[in-house]
Amino acid sequence: TLSGAALLLGAAAVAGSWLSGAVPGQAAEGSNSLLESVADTAQALGSWLIGLGFILFVTWGRRAYRDPSARRTIGILWDVGTFWPRAAHPFAPPCYAERAVPDLTWRIASWTARTGGRLVLCGHSQGSVLAASAVWQLRPATRRRVALLTYGSPLERLYGRWFPAYFGAGPLAGLSKEVHCWRNLWRATDPIGGPVRIPADGDRPEVDRGPLKDPLAYGRSARHPLPEPILGHSAYQTDPVFTEERDALLDRLPPAPLPRQTSPRRTPRHRTPRRDEPQRPQGSSGRSSG
CATH class of the missing domain: 1.10.8 (Helicase, Ruva Protein; domain 3)
Incomplete structure (x- = not known):
């Protein structure tokens, strides 16, 4: 107001x-x-x-x-402000997404084409915005071999609210249908990341998983003699749920096609004639002199 x-x-x-x-x-x-x-x-x-x-x-x-925490906050604001091209705000600093997104898209496409393998693309915080933007740019054949894992993502909480034409409910739901599988991890203690609020659709499960447990252990025990810190926006990869969801996404991707095996060409062997078999006359390859 x-x-x-x-x-x-x-x-x-x-x-x-x-x-x-x-x-x-x-x-x-x-x-x-x-x-x-x-x-x-x-x-x-x-x-x-x-x-x-x-x-x-x-x-x-x-x-x-x-102060490192203040520096981190300013860095987050800087990342958001320099994500969009200068055509949207000409007086802003140079846009890093104009190079980061095409480079990431090229690496994904070239790796999957060269190896025929599957790929789980993981993105944290602003990296989840870059990952989603890169997946949007992939060809459908390549996108079917890529799974998306986002955590601590501001896609819906920040970008969906301020830029609904690009990251609103409709575009995010379309991304969920275009990519083969997508999971989003979030914590209630995370001031930046949050859920993307995409419900289950047919055989596709709900995109969000959360809120995750934070801290990972409550109280004191023999294994945790000191109180565990509240992780908030950081250290998602230390949560066992991260490894579980990453492995599950890899299992849901279709297996890589087997390489085509071609039988080697057989060279004709020279058969040694038997003793009782008449010999065939052999012609000369050179010119005769006479």
């Missing part, structure tokens, strides 16, 4: 300045006292917000340099 009100107020201020050719405070002079005070407040507030934004930028930069 607050962001929407700020957006509307900013749009109105820009439109008024563009039409009148003056800043909001000057444009509202001589009008209603309430409108004039609102314009002056908005103009002063904008100046203060610019200064506050610069101070926050410097503060977060110093904190990211000293």
Whole structure:
């Protein structure tokens, strides 16, 4: 609500300045006292917000340099902001997905074509967005040999909410039907990843598995003398469920076709004639001299 009100107020201020050719405070002079005070407040507030934004930028930069958790949070925001091409936001930093997704697609296609094998593509956090985007680009014949395992994924929680045309319920359901099999692991303690909310469809099970147990063990025991830490968004691969689901996805993929075996060509053997068999005259291959 607050962001929407700020957006509307900013749009109105820009439109008024563009039409009148003056800043909001000057444009509202001589009008209603309430409108004039609102314009002056908005103009002063904008100046203060610019200064506050610069101070926050410097503060977060110093904190990211000293605090690994803050650096990780800023890295996540950076990954989200630089995922989309510059055509969507031309003033953003260079987009890494324009190279990462085609490279990943090429490696999947070339490996499956060369070996004829099966592949379980695992993606964590922002890597799950790259993995889903790469699977979308595969040919149907290659996609049938690929299984998708995502964990700690913001596909539905973040991308589905803010970019529904690309990662909404419809596109994610279509991806589930196009890929041979897909499983998504999530925890209730994960502030970033979550379920993708794709129900079971026929012989296809539900995509989500969760919430996973976190911490992995409660209380104290001889095996766990100290309390286990809450994992949250990290260390999904240490959970036994990860190995179980990865192996199950590999088993669900169709087996690789057997290589075609061609029998070697037999070379004719020279038969030694028997003693009682008459000898055939052999012609000369060279020119005779006479």
